[in-house]
Amino acid sequence: MATPLLALDSVSKKFGEIQAVDGVTLDIREDEVTAVIGPNGAGKTTLFNLITGRYGLTDGHIELRGERIDGLEPQQIVRQGLARSFQITNFFPDLTALENVRLASQAQRTGLTPGALLRHHNDDPEPRDAAREVLKRLDLLDIAREPASSLAHGQQRHLEIGIALACDPDVLVMDEPTAGMSPDETVETRELVESLAEDITIVIVEHDMDVVMRVADRLAVMENGSLLTAGPPETVREDERVQQAYLGGETA
Template sequence: MATPLLALDSVTKEFGKIRAVDEVSLEIPVDEVTAVIGPNGAGKTTLFNLITGRYELTSGQIKLRGDRINGLEPQEIVQRGLARSFQITNFFPDLTALENVRLAAQAQNMELTPGALLSHHDQKSESKDAARAVLDRLDLLDIAQEPANSLSHGQQRHLEICIALACNPDVLVMDEPTAGMSPEETVETRELVEDLAEDITIVIIEHDMDVVMRVADRLAVMENGSLLTVGPPETVREDERVQQAYLGGETV
């Protein structure tokens, strides 16, 4: 097999006595959608925080295109091509949607200090074009000039995805992108993930099984910090251990 885009090797994270992530080894092939599923508390978000550099590993190693990324600052990891769709508080609420995406596009190419960001704020028309293109792709151009805090919940979540995309990632990591969404917004988001998957490798945590079964090429199932199994959705769905762990024996 060619070098996987992202490779986790015995990744472990302890919080005091809790082993939130326990020796997880997982290879993310290029151009696929890998969905990480598992019950609450399984360690999914912690795993994402390790991949994106927000937490330090207790032990193990994470490589992007064969180069170690654990130990790097989150922004350095973004610059190497791995972006995350942030939680809602991660945009500037009073700036417009366009300004938020534009700042992300600019931050990709410069030192991330407030002074640097502000001094370049009005200069870079290319970052504005890039930002408009991203907003257009997510059908958000008509709200480009609205302040981020005036958008609906679904639009804000999509804005977060735009901010991640503005960093031009090879891998997009998404933690429950449909959380809190209406059924209509959930369908829109699923279609969006399917569209993005055409040219970006995606790792997604998602608990809506309808979304998971439609978008994922592979499922990675976590339980108690460990990886229970990895495989194609149809195979994993039939796995008895998965049904026990994830749904208490109910059929997925």
């Protein structure tokens, strides 16, 4: 089989006595959507923080296209082609939507942090065009000039996806993109994920099982920091351990 795009090997993280992630081995295949599911506290966000370099691993290693990325700084990992959108809000509230995406694009191109770029404001037009393309893809062009803080919650979450997209990733990691969204916003987000999946490999944590079952090519189920099972959604949802651990005995 071809080398997986992203390979996790025995990935572990301890916070003091808490084993938040416990020996997770998982291959992420190119052009697939892998959904990571599991109860609260299972270690999903921590796993993403390890993949994206926010935390160092206690044990194991992570390869992107066969090259080690564990130990790299988050910004270096972004430059290797892996970007994330956050479970918590992560943009500059006073800047417009366009400026937020443009800064992310410039940071990717220059290797500078968005904060450093803000202090040395320059008006290179190319990131602006790239940023407009991203906003168009997210259907946010109408509000390009609005301060990020004034956008609806759903638009803010899409803007965060735009900030990740501006880094031109091969792999997009998304932590609960529909969290706190209305049913309509959730449907829009699901459609957005489906459209992004046409040309980007996606790893997503998502609680909404309807979204999960529609977008995922593979499911990875976590419980107590460990990977319970991984495989095609139809197989995983029939797994008795999964039903007991996560679905409360019911099929979602």
